[in-house]
Amino acid sequence: MTLRRAIALLLLIGGVAMQGCANVKPWERETLAEPAMQLDSNPTVSSCDDHIYFSREASKGGRGFGGGGCGCN
Amino acid sequence: MAVIKRRFRRIKERATAAAYALLGIIPPAAAAESKPWNVDASFLRYTESGRIDVTEPSVSVTKPFANDRSLGVMVTVDSISGSTPIGTLPQAPGAPVTTTSPSGHATTSNPGVVIPMSHYSDTRFGTDGSWKQPLGFGLTGVIGGEVSKQSDFLSYGGNISLAKDFNQKNTTVMLGLSPEFDTNKPHGGVPVPLSSQLAPTAISADKRVIGLLAGLTQVINPRTLMQWNFSQTRENGYLTDPYKQLSIVNSVTGAPVGSIYERRPASRIGNSLYWLTKYSVFSHDVISGSYRFFEDNWGIRSHTVDLNYHWQFNEQGYFEPHFRFYHQSAADFFNIGLVTGQPLPLLASADYRLAQFNGITGGLRYGWTFNNGSLFAIRLEYYTQRGNNHPDSAVGIQRGFNLFPTLQATVFQIQYNFDPARFARDFAAGS
Structure with a gap:
């Protein structure tokens, strides 16, 4: 799979998902406001995992910036 | 006149408070006062079987201010020690070993060939800080910086991002930029690439990195959230690992006759696409699933699938089972070793990570929220890496060796998250 195909696939998924979008009102956000529903529900764990995988695998980026700041890779 | 002004201000304040109360909204200033400080203390231990051990304590503090502004500071220390593969090939097959158990029963086994390792020990100090500031018109800016230092590496980085909310905060678009400047100061100097020469050419070598990030977050319905990110990382400068080498082996027997230092390209552009979905099920459980596609101009392509289930089994406790799958293809210049009689390639690395x-x-992961609002969590993870044990390019005796021993690692982490002001109040009340 090339990057173009991946972009096309994700655009397709995004387009389909957007079709089902509801305009969620502020008073309907109780569930969305829960800690486990946050995009990064545990930044400390994410940061540790990113560091581990960045130093043991050749990929970077995705969830956030792809920098390293470490001599481990 | 002054009295009239003060009265008018009091009436205005009361009217504003009444309006907020009517709308059921907490006034911004009061909201900031009620928002607690947050301290997240973590202790992590990463252990590879027979290789590297890392002990990493870290503390991260977030201080909220009025009008949704906040300051975040994180400090971490990594103590790293153990062995890591150099990249060279085994010298000779492992001799069979006979062991005798306490019962007198003898077993003979071939322990296999040990991949050459070098011992490594270092300490890394890292700190980062960020400031979040709403800018009006649904815009939020974040600016941050980070410094990381170890005995042979120094890194300075910054980041700036802007997020804009649309559609009653159901859609958020984010753009970010992150420059980074790294200096590599290898012990013994920077080796001559593709040479066995130990005399260094320089004491240090620099690397510059620019990260770009564009993201879209969409609320799909009251229970579903999705995020799409595109990020690009551009690296220029010294991207070679100064400690990694490649073997040169006899083209017939496969016996190593020497080794040279590796050489990677001086630039790299990596692109990644990331898709995250969060879906709330039952009352408070959450399924998170993400997929990442990555490719770079070194020929590496990877797929990452990450699944997590947040099981809130009662008001205070939760379990989170986690599964991750990762696959990457090899870099174009990855080579397990070179053979005699052939010209040297322009680029070559035997680093198993490529x-x-x-x-x-x-x-x-298990988490528990105490009555005072503090949260304790503990997690244990197991990570394995399996590659091609017997690559086709192996010659002679190397064909019989396991050239990609499975990497097995455990991650153990304890985390405690609390509001220091409340902690101090409770402590004072208790004493």
Whole structure:
């Protein structure tokens, strides 16, 4: 799979998902406001995992910036 | 006149408070006062079987201010020690070993060939800070910086991002930029690439990195959230690992006759696409699933699938089983070793992290929220990396060796998250 195909696939998924979008009102956000529903529900764990995988695998980026700041890779 | 002004201000304040109360909204200033400080203390231990051990304590503090502004500071220390593969090939087959158990029963086994390792020990100090500031018109800016230092590496980085909310905060678009400047100061100097020469050419070598990030977050319905990110990382400068080498082996027997230092390109552009979905099920459980596609101009392509289930089994406790699958293809210049009689390539590395392999992670996290609002969590994860044990390019005796020993690692982490002001109040009340 090339990057173009991946972009096309994700655009397709995004387009389909957007079709089902509801305009969620502020008073309907109780569930969305829960800690486990946050995009990064545990930044400390994410940061540790990113560091581990960045130093043991050749990929970077995705969830956030792809920098390293470490001599481990 | 002054009295009239003060009265008018009091009436205005009361009217504003009444309006907020009517709308059921907490006034911004009061909201900031009620928002607590947050301290997140963590202790992590990463242990590879027979290789590297890392102990990493870290503390991260977030201080909220009025009008949704906040300051975040994180400090971490990594103590790293153990052995890591150099990249060279085994010298000779392992001799069979006979062991005798306490019962007198003898077993003979071939322990296999040990991949050459070098011992490594270092300490890394890292700190970062960020400031979040709403800018009006649904815009939020974040500016941050980070410094990381170890005995042979120094890194300075910054980041700036802007997020804009649309559609009653159901859609958020984010753009970010992150420059980074790294200096590599290898012990013994920077080696001559593709040479066995130990005399260094320089004391240090620099690397510049620019990260770009564009993201879209969309609320799909009251229970579903999705995020799409595109990020690009551009690296220029010294991207070679100064400690990694390649073997040169006899083209017939496969016996190593020497080794040279590796050489990677002086630039790299990596692109990644990331898709995250969060879906709330039952009352408070959450399924998170993400997929990442990555490719770079070194020929590496990877796929990462990450699944997590947040099981809130009662008001205070939860379990989180976690599974991750990763696959990457090899870099174009990855080579397990070179053979005699052939011209040297322009680029070559035998670093196993540039080989084709699969990585699998499985783990479990347990969290508990105490009555005072503080949160304790513990997690244990197991990570394995499996590659091609017997690559086709192996010659002679190397064909019989396991050239990609499985990497097995455990991650153990304890985390305690609390509001220091409340902690101090409770402590004073208790004493």
